[in-house]
Structures are given as structure tokens and as C-alpha cells.
Amino acid sequence: MLASKGHPLYLAEQVRELDRRTIASGVESFGLMQSAAMAAYDALRARWPQARRLSVVCGGGNNAGDGYVIAALAVCDGIDVQLVAVRDPTTLTGDAGRALEMAKKAGLRVQAWTSDLELDGEVVVDALLGTGLNGEVREPFRGAIMAINASGKPVLAVDIPSGLSADSGAVLGCAIEATLTVTFIGDKLGLHTGAAAAHVGEHRLEALGVDVSQYDDLLPVARLLHTELLDAWLPPRRRDSHKGDHGHVLVLGGAPGFGGAALMASECAARLGAGRVSLVTAPEHVTASLVRCPEVMVHGIRSSTEIAALLQAADVLIVGPGLGQGAWGQGMLQSALDAGKPLVLDADALNLLVTHWPQLDRDDWILTPHPGEAARLLGTTTAQVQADRPWAVRELQRRRGGSVILKGAGSLVAGPENMKVCPYGNPGMASGGMGDALSGMLGALVAQRLPLEVAACLGVVLHASAADTAAKADGERGLLASDLACYARRLANPRNQNAGETR
Incomplete structure (x- = not known):
């Protein structure tokens, strides 16, 4: 592959x-x-x-x-x-x-x-x-x-x-x-x-x-990723395609007071081509979601007992952005794990794995830790993770299965095949919300029926390349996670033969 x-x-x-x-x-x-x-x-x-x-x-x-x-x-x-x-x-x-x-x-x-x-x-x-x-x-x-x-x-x-x-x-x-x-x-x-x-x-x-x-x-021992993968895995869509052909993403996040992360993940999922995007979040964040991105079907939910039908309708679940580690977040993650759907886990979903599911491994998820989260998952320190990033990502994949993305400069992707390294990205990405944007992109790619490891690789490439394009346009300092969605959309679309445009 x-x-x-x-x-x-x-x-x-x-x-x-x-x-x-x-x-x-x-x-x-x-x-x-x-x-x-x-x-x-x-x-x-x-x-x-x-x-x-x-x-x-x-x-x-x-x-x-x-x-x-x-x-x-x-x-x-x-x-x-x-x-x-x-x-x-x-x-x-x-x-x-x-x-x-x-x-x-x-x-x-x-x-x-x-x-x-x-x-x-x-x-x-x-x-x-x-x-x-x-x-x-x-x-x-x-x-x-x-x-x-x-x-x-x-x-x-x-x-x-x-x-x-x-x-x-x-x-x-x-x-x-x-x-x-x-x-x-x-x-x-x-x-x-x-x-x-x-x-x-x-x-x-x-x-x-x-x-x-x-x-x-x-x-x-590894290979460098390249934007050429986008042409190979994201071909032009059929002229008769409809939204049902491109998957349904459900984002679970945005505990009370932490709504922004889930909104960014949802918007990035929509911009990367998911046919439908739904968001489960705390009720107080519904208005903000409707104002920011009305295409996202937002549901204000107070308890995980209310989401069975939403889980059933989705093709992939993104869990973690703004999730929190309280009862609300724990319930959402438990329901997502029980749903039997492909998962993208980030942020507090990863921290909850450490405390509540320390031995759980699955073949159908993408884990996206930064070095601190990776250290908690491995029971070590951030310094030790950074001292040997290749070991850390391979060990996480061995223990937890699926595909693992270790974020940071030269992000690493470890899946069932050999390790991949992302050569893109810039210091402007050192700002809040970048991981939430990545999660949304990954969910959209999985929803469009890409194999998990391929989705992990393409998501990392799109995310970092979008940041590079944005930085080239306006500089690194002040780059926001919400800037990436539109740039990633351009990169995700194949060559426009009529307009003579390229990625």
C-alpha cells in the first residue's frame, strides 16, 4: 500500500x-x-x-x-x-x-x-x-x-x-x-x-x-511522505456522486466551556470533503457552531445516553477535542468505544485512555498524541519521548494497534506498515488548536473510505502542507489553526484541468 x-x-x-x-x-x-x-x-x-x-x-x-x-x-x-x-x-x-x-x-x-x-x-x-x-x-x-x-x-x-x-x-x-x-x-x-x-x-x-x-x-526504517500521495489517493470525484458517498463524520467534544476545539475539528472535517459532519457538544456551544459553520449538524447533548442514534448513523467518530476528563467526557468516550466504529482519538480522549483503558488496543483507530500525551500513554517522560521519537511511535503502535501519529517537528506515522515521516510544517504551527484541525482532517479522510494508515499519512501531509501554504502567504507568526481548513481544501482537490490549476 x-x-x-x-x-x-x-x-x-x-x-x-x-x-x-x-x-x-x-x-x-x-x-x-x-x-x-x-x-x-x-x-x-x-x-x-x-x-x-x-x-x-x-x-x-x-x-x-x-x-x-x-x-x-x-x-x-x-x-x-x-x-x-x-x-x-x-x-x-x-x-x-x-x-x-x-x-x-x-x-x-x-x-x-x-x-x-x-x-x-x-x-x-x-x-x-x-x-x-x-x-x-x-x-x-x-x-x-x-x-x-x-x-x-x-x-x-x-x-x-x-x-x-x-x-x-x-x-x-x-x-x-x-x-x-x-x-x-x-x-x-x-x-x-x-x-x-x-x-x-x-x-x-x-x-x-x-x-x-x-x-x-x-x-x-522509514520513508518520507510527499504531497504526490494526494494525487494517488484523492482522485476527482464521480460526476454523479452525492453526499452519502463521502461518509458521515461525528465529532464528540466540546465539554462545557471548551467548545472551540470541537468546532474547529468539525469545520476541518467539512472542508476536507466529508459528505456530512455532525457535532455532539455541550448545549451552550450550539449557537456558536451554527454561526461559525451552519453546514455542521450540531447537537447539544447533556449525557452520553442521548447519542445512540447519532453513533449508529456515523461512519467515523472523532473523540477528544475539548472533551474534558470529567463525567461528560468519560461518558462520550465510553459510548464511542462501544459503538464499534472507526475512531480518531486526540487530546483528552488519549488522557482518558491512560486512566480508564490502560490496556485497550484496536486496529480501527488513529491515535494522535503530542509528545506529552505520548509520554503519558507510555508511562514515561516527555523528555524520553523526544530523545527517541521513532521508538516512542513504534512502541505506541505495538501496544495500542491501529495507526499512531506522533506530532511535532517531523511528525511520525506508525501503522501496520513501516514508519513514515512528514517533511512539511513550520514553527507557526506552535499554537492552540492545531491538533483539533488535524483530527477533523483525519476523520474526513477515513469517512471517504481511505484505509486508516493511508488516511493518517494523508492527513498529516495535508495539515502540515496547509500550514506551509498559509505561512508562505502571510508569515508564520500569528498562524491560527482555523486558517488551515481552506488551504487544506485546496490541496485536497486534484488538478483542475479546465482552469489549469495545480495543487
Whole structure:
């Protein structure tokens, strides 16, 4: 269904295995290092064509080797180079040692790193720590990273920003804030989720002639989602279709005093193409719903005992926006769980699962936790979730079934197939109600009879892409959740052949 679609992402050890196999196939290892360095240097020259002086900061191992080769290439290209070694270069062996000798033969002098050293290049090359880092950054590397970040200079990160986990996207104590990251052979999962958004900068993959797809036993750990999925799964509607063909969404939320979240979810469900949208909310919110979106069939309900017929009529249930954790919310969730309909659960519905249904798992729901909610569901802390987001979303899916969306920068989707990563979204989404908008979109897609995992992936793409479109139009600051509905509607509609418009 989706397993083979999208740009593949790998763990660091998988890419190291690809490197080993490439060398075993007859490619000389130092030649591969030179190819990587050349690709990184070419990217640097393309990004900063006016730069006449570089600061190349090297650590140890092959990542340092890449840096030494880059320094030699730059000197041969007529660029001045400040070459800095944070680890004693005399300890380098193998290809890294050969790279050091290459730099020396090019006439370069290596400066030892000191805490008061001034980085005087127009661009800094980060060749400190590679993808093998699995613990917190220690001195003197920590001091070098902090100094590079404080310099305010643009930074090229070689393979990965030093200090960033290649597998989880977590910062291991501190990490380079790169302007451009050039990674090699296979793309790394950790470059696309969590803290990576603030550290990778522009991203570029250089395969170095390695065809990853030829190794059937090295399957990607995840794939990047793409807006092309929208064309594949949201084709033009039949000319004779009617509202009954596109499903009935029922939103249960908006406990007394918390009506806005459920209204936003309902409106987004309507804008994303559900044939009918009903809303069960506290009676005091009915007028606001009718004024905001009269197309939504709103029902002011005081008790879950009143909703049996509404549950029966619906095709999918969205439970959680503004639900509350009191008796009203508990009753609504209990009734929804008993109804046997596909579910989208968010917000307090997730918190109620923790306290009242700690072992419940289902194949017919989409769970949409943010890191704090994920931590409660897993019985851990938000910090631990963010330290390994891929583990958290996979573990939630294993325990709870269905499809799970772990929200945040580089949102992750885990379902019965492999994990997906959303490359869209922006900091303007850090505002109230964004999760409610997502829930409404997901419910609409499920109502239109998309498989749950597909609906989860498309919903995340539409939600984040709508936010990007809105931010492009008017900026990130001040972006509201209610802004997304109309932008998502445009993205959800296939190419208009007559008007010549595209998504």
C-alpha cells in the first residue's frame, strides 16, 4: 500500500553496512572518502560561491577525514583555509590518516583547537563528529560546537550536524546548528524528525554512486511522505456522486466551556470533503457552531445516553477535542468505544485512555498524541519521548494497534506498515488548536473510505502542507489553526484541468 512509496530513510548502522558493502564490491575506501568530500565541497561552493576563506574544524575518524580532504580541495581551488583539529591529528589512522597527509601536502598547517581560538572563515565546515555518536558530546568537542554556533557564521555539516543523533534526531547534549547538511550514501532518519528541524538547515543527499535499492535485505526504517500521495489517493470525484458517498463524520467534544476545539475539528472535517459532519457538544456551544459553520449538524447533548442514534448513523467518530476528563467526557468516550466504529482519538480522549483503558488496543483507530500525551500513554517522560521519537511511535503502535501519529517537528506515522515521516510544517504551527484541525482532517479522510494508515499519512501531509501554504502567504507568526481548513481544501482537490490549476 505505502511501504515502497517515498524517499527511504535508514539507521546509521545500515548506512555503515552499505559503506562496507560498497568497499567490498571493489570501490577503494579512500576513493569513496574523496568522493564524499568532493560532493560536500561542490555543495559548499554552490551555496556560497563568493566565499574566499573557510574554517574547517575536524574531529576524529572518517568524519574528520572528510574534513581534511575538503580542506585540501579548497586550497587547490584557491581558497584560504583555516584548518583546526579538535582531536590530536597524529592519532588518525587508515583513510583519515591519509586524508590528513593529503591536507599537509596541499600546504596546510593544522591548528590545535583552543577555547579562545577565533574562527575567521566566511563559512565553517563541521567535520567533528559523525553518525557513530551514541552518547552525550564531551569536551573538547562540546566547546568547539558551542563556539561554532556562537560565531554566527554559516555552517556546512559533513554527513550530519555534530551532536545530532543519526537515528532519533535528538540532540546529544549540544549540536551544530548547520546552514547546510550534506549526507552520504543513504539518508538518515535522524535528519528529519525532532530537534533535526533546528539543526540540519538545508538538506542534501549525495549517494556517491551507491544504489541502495539493490540490497533487498537492508530495508528502510522509514520513508518520507510527499504531497504526490494526494494525487494517488484523492482522485476527482464521480460526476454523479452525492453526499452519502463521502461518509458521515461525528465529532464528540466540546465539554462545557471548551467548545472551540470541537468546532474547529468539525469545520476541518467539512472542508476536507466529508459528505456530512455532525457535532455532539455541550448545549451552550450550539449557537456558536451554527454561526461559525451552519453546514455542521450540531447537537447539544447533556449525557452520553442521548447519542445512540447519532453513533449508529456515523461512519467515523472523532473523540477528544475539548472533551474534558470529567463525567461528560468519560461518558462520550465510553459510548464511542462501544459503538464499534472507526475512531480518531486526540487530546483528552488519549488522557482518558491512560486512566480508564490502560490496556485497550484496536486496529480501527488513529491515535494522535503530542509528545506529552505520548509520554503519558507510555508511562514515561516527555523528555524520553523526544530523545527517541521513532521508538516512542513504534512502541505506541505495538501496544495500542491501529495507526499512531506522533506530532511535532517531523511528525511520525506508525501503522501496520513501516514508519513514515512528514517533511512539511513550520514553527507557526506552535499554537492552540492545531491538533483539533488535524483530527477533523483525519476523520474526513477515513469517512471517504481511505484505509486508516493511508488516511493518517494523508492527513498529516495535508495539515502540515496547509500550514506551509498559509505561512508562505502571510508569515508564520500569528498562524491560527482555523486558517488551515481552506488551504487544506485546496490541496485536497486534484488538478483542475479546465482552469489549469495545480495543487
